[in-house]
Amino acid sequence: AFMYNALIRGFSNSETPQNSISTFSLMLNNLGLQIDSFTLAFSLKSASNIPCFRTGTQLHCQALVRGLDTHIFVGTTLISMYAECGRVEFARNMFDEIPNPNIVTWNALLTAFFRRGDAEGAERVFSLMPAKSLTSYNLMLGGYAKLGEFDLATKVFDEMPMKDEISWSTMILGLAQHGCSDKAIRYFRRLHEASLRPNEVSLTGVLSACAQAGALEFAKILHGFIEKVGLIWNTPVNNALMDTYSKCGSVDMARLVFQRMPGKKSIVSWTTLIAGLAMQGYGEEGLSLFHEMEKSGLRPD
């Protein structure tokens, strides 16, 4: 069972979480292996990642008959699963079933309220929490930022007892996604001045801000930084860099980044460059790149 649990867990974070569910039913129906709390937690995570409410409910039943539904890990994953499947009421009822919720369980409930954009519900949960972790603050920050409530987000950011790289990248990304590119760049500078190392997510955020603002010079500085710290191996960062160069009108640099990408090119890498070429009037080159992509074995989405 240990081995199968590892398999299910591996699939749950893959592109094809359905494989976890197949493995689960293989274990249960064909091999007659014992299902434990790990099996259920990992399988439920797959149900969230698909997401599939039906599968999630069936797994809930399997947990129920074994008395594992209120197991702290399984119960917490059930809350997340219902939230991901858009059933916040189910998530909430599940929370009430768990006898000794811990911080992670409370955080899962917070996430559930923000999933449907219910900031007031989340605030109630936050105020009821017997203890809060950094993740709890990051959740409030991210929830407000996603809703564009930057006064509230800034208040959380300024008042939280500590900050980690997630706090910073959440803020930068939230600002960038709401078109506040100047502020996003300002937070990125603050992060850098605080001698904290910007991570890959802050970089995609600030790059997207540069793309909006047409800040080509700053993008070049960021490019240098990315090479220096070795983030050139990170595909999403490279993709964001290409997109920024394209949108700033420097499709030559975008092409160069693409050609020199050391890491694996994803479907997004190709699409970003093709769109950039098309946008700048290099339609033919874009088309031939499209055919090259098909030859390389990737299928367009």
Next chain:
RNA sequence: GCAGUCACUAGCGGU
């Protein structure tokens, strides 16, 4: 008998 799986938060492309 013991140990081993560890649940909640942020990211890129017509979006």
